[in-house]
Amino acid sequence: MKHFIKQGLLFLFLGVLIFSFINDRYRHSHGFRNSMDIEKYDAVPDHIEIANVGSSHGTNSFVYDDLPLLGYNFAYASQNFHYDLLVLQQFEEHFAPGAILIVPVSYPSFGTTDMSRQDYIYYQFLRPGLIDHFCLEDYLKYKLFPVLTAEEKLIWLIYDEEEREPEWDSIDYNMHMDDMEEVAQKKAQDFKNVGFGDTRSILDLRELLTYIDNQGWEAMLVTTPVTWQLNQHFSASFREEFETLISGLAEEYDVSYYDYSQDERFETQMQWFRNADHLNTKGRAYFSEIFFRESLTCQEGARDGR
Numbered sequence: 001m002k003h004f005i006k007q008g009l010l011f012l013f014l015g016v017l018i019f020s021f022i023n024d025r026y027r028h029s030h031g032f033r034n035s036m037d038i039e040k041y042d043a044v045p046d047h048i049e050i051a052n053v054g055s056s057h058g059t060n061s062f063v064y065d066d067l068p069l070l071g072y073n074f075a076y077a078s079q080n081f082h083y084d085l086l087v088l089q090q091f092e093e094h095f096a097p098g099a100i101l102i103v104p105v106s107y108p109s110f111g112t113t114d115m116s117r118q119d120y121i122y123y124q125f126l127r128p129g130l131i132d133h134f135c136l137e138d139y140l141k142y143k144l145f146p147v148l149t150a151e152e153k154l155i156w157l158i159y160d161e162e163e164r165e166p167e168w169d170s171i172d173y174n175m176h177m178d179d180m181e182e183v184a185q186k187k188a189q190d191f192k193n194v195g196f197g198d199t200r201s202i203l204d205l206r207e208l209l210t211y212i213d214n215q216g217w218e219a220m221l222v223t224t225p226v227t228w229q230l231n232q233h234f235s236a237s238f239r240e241e242f243e244t245l246i247s248g249l250a251e252e253y254d255v256s257y258y259d260y261s262q263d264e265r266f267e268t269q270m271q272w273f274r275n276a277d278h279l280n281t282k283g284r285a286y287f288s289e290i291f292f293r294e295s296l297t298c299q300e301g302a303r304d305g306r
Contacts, residue, residue, distance in 0.1 A: 022157065023147040030163045031156035032146065040073070041125040047096045048072050053084035053208075054104035060278045061224040062102065063288045070096075076121070081109070081204035083122065085211055086130045092215065099217045100296075103208065105246050106223055106261075106277070107191040107234075110201040180229050184276035188233030202245075209253045220295060221250050221257040225266035225287060226277040258295055265290065 026032055033039060049069040052062045056077045064071025072094075074087050084103070119131065123142040128134050141148050150156075212219045223246070243259070250257035266272055272283025279287055 019147075023145050025157055026147040026150055026154070029156040029160050031153060031161040034161055034163070035153070036121060036124055037076075038121065038124050044072065044091050044094050045070060046094050048094050048099055049096045050100040050102070051095070052102035052104065053079070053087060054102075055079045055106075055109070056278060057106050057224045058102075058104045060274070060280075060284055061104065061222075061287055062291075063284055066289065067292055069100075075104070081201060081208050082132075085204070085208045086122070086126060088208075088211065088215075089130060090126050095215070095217065097216060099215075101212050101217050101219050103205075103212075103219055103221050104224055105205070105221050106226075107242060109205075180227065180270070180273075180276055184227065184229035185233060187276055188230055191234075202249075205249065206253075209249070209255065213253065219253065219255040221246060221255060222291070222295075223257075223259045223261045225260045225263055225272070225279065225283075227270065227273055228267045230276040231262055231267060256295065258291065260287070260291070 047070060050064065050067065050071040052058045052073055052075055054061075054075040056075070058075025058079075059073060059077065062071075062073055062075075064073070074084075074091070076083075076087075079087070081103075088101070119133070120138065120142040122131055123139055128139060147154070209219055239261075246257055246259075249255075260266060266279075266283070266287065269283075272279055272286055274280040274283075
């Protein structure tokens with residue numbers, strides 16, 4: 001009997017050892033890391049002086065390489081204001097006193113409230129207490145033992161992908177004009193269907209701005225450039241409703257608001273865009289140069305006047 005128990009324990013130990021090895025190999029494969037696109041959260045620097053949150057409009061609009069300040073891009077595709085807040089709470093100790101926080105606001109910002117479809121991504125780097133509707137089973141599957149959800153992706157253990165740059169660092173192409181118009185029309189209709197009446201999103205933005213202020217940081221609201229193909233589908237009343245909402249919040253929270261959505265330096269310059277409302281890599285660099293020059297000069301002037 002003891003012999004069988006010992007054999008059973010030995011096989012159990014070997015099984016656990018093999019599973020742990022396979023799971024670890026999978027977690028560290030380029031394929032898995034590429035699919036999560038979360039490498040940047042492994043190397044968040046200390047003493048950050050300027051940073052942005054946001055969705056894909058944040059990831060594709062800000063680069064800090066040429067600034068004398070230490071900057072960081074915390075944006076993630078489809079990230080809403082609530083998860084912007086959670087990400088900042090996760091990394092708040094990495095910020096310098098008086099840091100500047102850029103909060104992108106765009107037409108679709110007020111329609112992204114349900115993050116359940118990508119909660120699994122945040123299990124990778126947020127502490128459990130910050131994750132909405134935390135589930136131990138999901139934590140085990142997505143954080144500790146992701147190999148359990150690998151299925152056909154187990155092939156990465158044998159034929160791994162090449163390590164690649166984050167998507168927003170490697171997009172230099174320009175969409176064909178015919179495709180641009182088609183995409184712009186569809187996106188515009190989607191944005192108009194969402195509108196700005198989502199109370200939850202507005203409350204989340206208020207909570208985010210309150211948190212930034214309580215931390216002693218300085219917020220800036222920014223609407224990033226889009227193409228004329230997209231702008232042509234919005235009525236003056238639609239744009240005015242958005243402008244009134246954001247300007248009102250900026251005044252209420254005493255923060256600056258910069259609107260580049262109809263800026264002529266970008267709107268008609270297709271070489272800067274990857275599609276109707278996202279800059280490409282070159283456009284991102286060009287916009288960052290202009291935005292930081294204009295906004296930081298204004299910020300300095302405002303501080304000197306206080």
